[in-house]
Amino acid sequence: MGKATIIPFGPQHPVLPEPLHLDLVVEDEKVIEAVPQIGFIHRGLEKLTETRDYNQFIYIAERICGICAVGHSLGYAETVEGLMGLEVPKRASYLRVILHEMSRIHSHMLWMGLAADAFGFESLFMHCWRLRERVLDLFEAMTGGRVILSAVRVGGMVRDQDAATLAHVQEVLEGIKDEYHEICRAFLNDSSVRSRLVGVGVIEHDDAVNLGMVGPFARASNVVNDVRCKEAGAYAELSDFTPITSTDCDCYARVEVRAKEILQSIDIIEEMIARIPEGPVFEKPKGSPADGAMACGALEQPRGECYYYAQGNGTKYLQRMRMRTPTSMNLAGMAAALKGCDLADVNMIVLTIDPCISCTER
Amino acid sequence: MGSFKLGKMTLKSLFTKPSTVLYPFEEKPQPAGIKGHIENDITACTLCGTCSRVCPAGALIVDRKAGTWSIDHFRCVQCKSCVLNCPVPCLTMAPGYQKPAREISRETLQKPAPSPEELAAKEAAKKAKIEAAMKAKAAREAAK
Numbered sequence: 001m002g003k004a005t006i007i008p009f010g011p012q013h014p015v016l017p018e019p020l021h022l023d024l025v026v027e028d029e030k031v032i033e034a035v036p037q038i039g040f041i042h043r044g045l046e047k048l049t050e051t052r053d054y055n056q057f058i059y060i061a062e063r064i065c066g067i068c069a070v071g072h073s074l075g076y077a078e079t080v081e082g083l084m085g086l087e088v089p090k091r092a093s094y095l096r097v098i099l100h101e102m103s104r105i106h107s108h109m110l111w112m113g114l115a116a117d118a119f120g121f122e123s124l125f126m127h128c129w130r131l132r133e134r135v136l137d138l139f140e141a142m143t144g145g146r147v148i149l150s151a152v153r154v155g156g157m158v159r160d161q162d163a164a165t166l167a168h169v170q171e172v173l174e175g176i177k178d179e180y181h182e183i184c185r186a187f188l189n190d191s192s193v194r195s196r197l198v199g200v201g202v203i204e205h206d207d208a209v210n211l212g213m214v215g216p217f218a219r220a221s222n223v224v225n226d227v228r229c230k231e232a233g234a235y236a237e238l239s240d241f242t243p244i245t246s247t248d249c250d251c252y253a254r255v256e257v258r259a260k261e262i263l264q265s266i267d268i269i270e271e272m273i274a275r276i277p278e279g280p281v282f283e284k285p286k287g288s289p290a291d292g293a294m295a296c297g298a299l300e301q302p303r304g305e306c307y308y309y310a311q312g313n314g315t316k317y318l319q320r321m322r323m324r325t326p327t328s329m330n331l332a333g334m335a336a337a338l339k340g341c342d343l344a345d346v347n348m349i350v351l352t353i354d355p356c357i358s359c360t361e362r
Numbered sequence: 363m364g365s366f367k368l369g370k371m372t373l374k375s376l377f378t379k380p381s382t383v384l385y386p387f388e389e390k391p392q393p394a395g396i397k398g399h400i401e402n403d404i405t406a407c408t409l410c411g412t413c414s415r416v417c418p419a420g421a422l423i424v425d426r427k428a429g430t431w432s433i434d435h436f437r438c439v440q441c442k443s444c445v446l447n448c449p450v451p452c453l454t455m456a457p458g459y460q461k462p463a464r465e466i467s468r469e470t471l472q473k474p475a476p477s478p479e480e481l482a483a484k485e486a487a488k489k490a491k492i493e494a495a496m497k498a499k500a501a502r503e504a505a506k
């Protein structure tokens with residue numbers, strides 16, 4: 001039995017994509033405890049509701065996180081629409097789902113690239129990001145932006161998409177699919193990749209439920225937890241939606257769940273494009289949220305369930321805006337997964353929760 | 363199972379063009395409708411100030427008295443709400459990103475002083491409006 005040592009890890013560390021600090025209690029290269037600490041990039045964005053009106057705040061909401069920009073603007077818009085009792089045109093909610101699922105594809109591809117980088121597979125990392133670039137090109141053609149789109153506004157969408165653009169989206173996603181299958185094979189069947197992932201960072205189903213884990217991290221422990229099943233907005237009109245889960249509960253399962261979710265998202269987008277109704281995409285909101293009115297909403301972000309709460313005060317400024325992000329729910333699970341792992345696997349396990357600290361701290 | 367699952371793709375990329383471009387010597391084509399930067403047709407602008415009120419970043423300053431409209435391109439976050447809310451509309455988002463600069467500066471546009479013809483036209487329009495209102499008033503009184 002060796003002596004326990006504490007190794008500080010992060011917030012600046014070459015393998016960490018996010019400013020997260022971990023105190024790793026290590027004994028003979030085994031981590032016996034990990035104490036996470038956050039709080040390095042708090043920006044006070046929720047407070048800004050006091051100086052930006054509800055139409056302006058959407059541009060702040062989408063800057064909470066670059067990767068889930070569409071998700072945050074969508075979650076905020078839906079919550080404020082609920083606050084004001086505003087009905088969004090059908091076509092707009094279809095377009096929202098299309099953009100949101102596209103952002104899930106680009107987020108998961110980014111994550112898969114980072115994961116490949118974490119286990120030292122550089123060329124796989126580059127191919128993932130090369131494919132992701134095509135999704136960003138699609139965003140650029142559809143909305144004029146690549147990462148921060150400013151495409152959603154309270155009451156609908158900024159821009160309508162014509163049939164030619166939607167057909168182009170479908171065509172590009174079909175093209176991505178073929179190459180993506182090859183990448184998936186490398187992730188799921190390559191023996192060197194498997195040797196880094198299988199059996200690492202296991203969280204059993206019951207522990208996952210007790211720790212309140214969300215998103216792909218929870219689904220990899222066979223917890224059926226997907227807000228899209230709630231069938232809000234255009235998700236209600238999907239012919240069939242079954243969340244992707246796995247029973248393996250390890251890092252490999254988390255890669256597998258995300259890999260399959262990309263294909264599922266492509267299917268959702270194709271179905272949405274095939275069934276999108278005609279009509280307007282914007283309904284101008286009238287007046288301001290009533291004094292004391294409260295609304296909440298939940299949304300399945302690429303990283304898991306994100307919960308929004310808004311309160312009005314009779315003016316065009318919101319009284320309170322609050323969100324609970326997926327990573328804050330998953331940090332406890334991450335600390336549990338790190339217990340007992342090898343020091344060399346720490347970065348892999350931290351990555352498999354897909355941490356987004358800038359969302360968490362806002 | 364097995365290794366070298368990515369072999370085919372890796373070999374193929376040996377014989378294809380690189381996916382990246384050599385910026386700034388080469389640039390990617392920008393699609394139509396890209397959010398490049400804000401441009402204002404100052405001759406059409408009425409200096410109403412709506413754009414500066416809706417701008418979430420505080421990038422726009424409209425000075426009615428001095429007849430100027432100015433934008434800080436470094437503050438602008440390309441959200442397009444000024445373009446969507448301009449009543450004229452004289453604002454557009456033109457393609458082409460702003461070039462990097464050494465100093466933060468504002469771009470100020472001065473509304474040109476109206477030409478004599480324009481002034482005369484404006485005066486005539488105002489007169490016509492007053493006359494129409496007087497006529498309507500007279501008609502209303504006659505109806506009473």
Ligand code: SF4
Binds near residue numbers: 402414424453
């Ligand atoms: S809203 Fe349009 S017309 Fe009014 S000041 Fe701005 S640019 Fe000029």
Ligand code: SF4
Binds near residue numbers: 419422445
């Ligand atoms: S695009 Fe947005 S940030 Fe830029 S000037 Fe217009 S309103 Fe302001």
